[in-house]
Amino acid sequence: MIRFPSPLSAWVLRRLLTSVLLVFLVVSAVFFVVRLAPGDPMDAVIGSADRDLTPQEIRDIQVRYGLHEPLVKQYGRWLSGLLRLDLGISLGQQRPVRDILAGSVPATLLLTVTAYALHLVLALLAGVTMARQRGRWIDHGIQTVGLAFYSVPGFWLGLMAIMLLCRQLGWFPAAGMHAPDAQFMTSGQRFMDLLHHLVLPAATLALGSFMGTARYLRASLDEVLAQDYILAARSRGVPENRIFYHHALRNALLPMITLLGLHLPFLLGGAVVTEFIFGWPGMGRVTVDAIFARDYPVIMATTLTAALSVVLGSLLADILYRVADPRLAPEEEGGPRS
């Protein structure tokens, strides 16, 4: 027997269904944008050949990539291929796109997760400090420095870091994920080597983005601190520290959960820039290379991967928020009002 769903699981189910619809729309959008755009994917292949191709050769290539069929049929094959995790064959590298993705996604994951952890720590510190020191010089100081970082082009920040910290001072390696001799190291050494390579890209990514979150947290704290229940708690003689950390911060952090979903696109976008500058062998790097090579199966695959992870991320953030906020949680004890 199917158990009658609770309000929460019914909501999750509905949210899941809209996400599935969204995924379908995203998948379709990627396909049609590329196919209906003025440029033809064939041009890239033909243009890359060193001589003029005969009509028969062009026909052969079209058949190999399935470009001779009507658009609807191509769309159907694209969809069914996706269901089997078959993303086609790279035009430039002549190997399955799936393999290219499998090689690059873990690197991007490592970079973005590290950067986001750093981003959150910085944002929390900066946001809390600004709210507590409101109007004092340290508040203004953090605002100014944060605004500057927020306005820096990521690729330029990366270049500056390479110029100063790698080339001039030689503190960090300038490119890649591993040292050339990494395969001869012990696993402990390899791990340290990886960390050494990770520091600059992750820091660049985090520094360029944390201020948005910090400002949001500060605004959220300001708003919460002006609420009646803060005044009420104060009137009962609750000490200021407890008011801030126990009453205000809890309420201010709640909406931050939904930011998690909103941040993912920025992080992934930032990763494109950072990976390109630091030669980090991730998805962003693969995308930029594919753009130059006009390798559409790869561009479609990475774009799709990025979009799908955004959909998944915001779904998780929504569910998490739903669970964390008592106002939205299901009634446990059968309260009369909802």
Place this chain on the structure above:
Amino acid sequence: MTSLLFEIRNLTVTLPGNDRAVLQGVNLALAEGDTLALTGPSGCGKSMTARALCGLLPAGARWQGEVWWRGQQLLEPGQASWQAMRGRGAAMVLQEPASSLNPVLRVGDQIAESVALHQGVGMNEARRRAVALLEEVQVPDPAARARWYPHQLSGGMRQRVLLAAALACNPSLLVADEPTTALDPTVQREMLALVDRVRRRRDMALLFISHDLAVVSLMCRRVAFMKAGMVHQVVPVNSHPGDGAILPGVGRVQETLRERLKARGIVAGYGPGGRGKITSAQTPAVRGVDLDLSCGLAVGLAGESGCGKSTLARVLCRQLDPWEGSLTLDGKDLLGARGRDLAAGRRKVQMVFQDPAASLNPRQRVVDALREAAAGTVRPASPEQLLAETGLGPEFLARYPHQMSGGQRQRVAVARCLAADPAVLVADEVTSALDAENRRQLLELFGDLLVQRGIALLLISHDLDLLTRFCQRVLVMKDGVVVEDFPGGDRSQACHPYTRDLLLSSPRELLALGESWSHDRGQGQSDLSRPADGCPWAQRCSLAQPQCIQALPGLVEIAPGHLLRCPEAKASQPSHFIDT
């Protein structure tokens, strides 16, 4: 004579970004266990006085003067002496129960926090004492309610929780800042009685802030009148002039009334998918209401929040399509109208809103608003004429809404309605945002419009007392149905138990009871869900019979112009209910 609890000497407070002081030399004193009320128009500084006394002024506020607490002078706010005074000495209950509790903490824990802080016990013991406190403020099933979150409680229950949290500090002074203004009349009465009983039992001093003189007179021995940041006089409560006597009375009813708007069997509500609506209830907010509005006649519609009166108003103005029922204006069907006919129909039934600040476009000058509103009429009235009719001079033409006071905005809103040359005016809670003087003037204006324009007026309010004084007919609604429809002017005729209870909840009525007004009248049961069928009042009614819960009684004419939905009350004498 008992010793002095606090004394404020020559207190002046200036808020950041505003040069004029909000308090200008306030002097106030209160003895241990004594009661004092602060009253005055909105913005006169009464709340600021209370906050200053508790050292809770907004950040950046500057103050001068002296605050003495039990013979000790309190200096800079934020000092240890203030911290100790807050909570243990003075505890506050604020106006908005909805926003005064932390939404992410369980109510029991919020009270327990106070207990642990001021009584020096561990968290487990504090939680036990919190439940006892909830019991003291008469929250039903306190042990279970302590584990609830604020959003699960009704407004009255939340206010009780706040009172319990304040009591957790064992304060010697309770500062109550408009604690019942946001509550319905019957809930307000219970809350006021509760505060009064708790105060007497604990022998606390009380500083009670309210704009309502009648409420103030119930709660306190003396009253301080404030205006523009100054205390003008402090007098014993029974020596002030009441504000009820000066309301304009019921107009004379003409012999033949031309019927204009006629509603039959209106069932309406907000669907589960309604955009921007919080309610997702499948049950309609209005469950079958008949209503006639006639030329020159003021009809009152009374009821507590959630009874469906505003939903009905939106249906009458054709802003909301009813699920069932018919609506005609001068015999012509309004519900079927579409396009141009719908626009014309809407113009004939105009609405005056509760909040005059929100009902005017902030980016439109008065003259533009009036011209736009008059554009659809055959012979549009000039903006000057319309303003004159509502008692405003031509100097208001070029003003924006934020350049006018509340009373002036409300007049402009009425003028804009008149520009459409309406047959019917629907006024939804228009008096609740105004002070006594502006309220009187607005009602006088309505009285003029009834006589001179022959407008049909529907006045909606939670204040049944006011409606029975001003309207020729009064309808009382509860949970979407009309329970009584009786002639105004003579309140002794009203006989539905719910109507009687509403009338009795009016602070003016309570004053007549004398000392005994706050004696226990049974526990508040505002959290009880209403029965699916049957009389909406059955569960709290002293006359209820088993069949009252099973089926909704019919609306029966018991006298000319008097309809009643209660078979039990009809048989008894109306006076019987006053003392129950």
Place this chain on the structure above:
Amino acid sequence: MKRPGFILTTLLLLVALTAPWLAPGDPAALGPVDQSLQPPGWQHPLGTDMHGRDTLDRLIHGSRVSLLVGWISVTMAVVLGTLLGLVAGLGPRWLDLVIMRLTDVFLAFPRIFLVLLLVSLTEPSLLLVMGVLGMTGWMPVARLVRAEALSLRQRDFVVAARGLGLGPVRVALRHVLPNLMPTVLVAASLRVGGAILTESFLSFLGLGAQEPVISWGAMIQQGRAHLLDAWWLTTFPGLAIVITVVGYNMLGDELRRRLDPRWQEAAGRAWTGGEE
């Protein structure tokens, strides 16, 4: 009141407008060979590139591209977003659903992926960059406008306007739109910085403005080969971008402080407080 953002952005606009007079001559023309890769000094305050061209002159001319792309793409995005948001918030429910799904789909793509994909489809050009940035920037504006419109349509003065029989278009244009203009303006000014950043990255990749048009991003790309021997070639264009984006972000904050309805309401209350 101090308004550094307003002053900064106005100055930058003046520089861009007067570029032909501030830095006369063709900024793309090759300079004398003996002047190549000169470090900052009296003659060339910000140094020269390998073709002997003055960095400051090229920066001044490059500001035109950044501002043009920023303003035009944001104007496109804001007009499109406001239109769609208004229709979604005030129009029929089915249209709201369609527009919001469309917004969700567009928002699912990290902007840079979408931009790269679209730009790569045809020959790179400045016009294409502006168009693509406009087409990929409207979603947050549409969401914001829709949310505001939904709350405004519940407000009493909009209900009253409908009660006066005014048509939906008039209600939208006369009563709703003027009241959400502050929100739109603030959002627009805060988005200019983002557009400039994205444009500079595209130019850096060679997918933006093409020679002989000068853009800051392309200047950084050219300087990348000389990271060690000519630091000024990458450093100064980057600083120019930072200053511009900081200016627009501050302008957004200043506009918010002046125009935010909550801020204004508080001021309005202080104004009438004495009379009531």
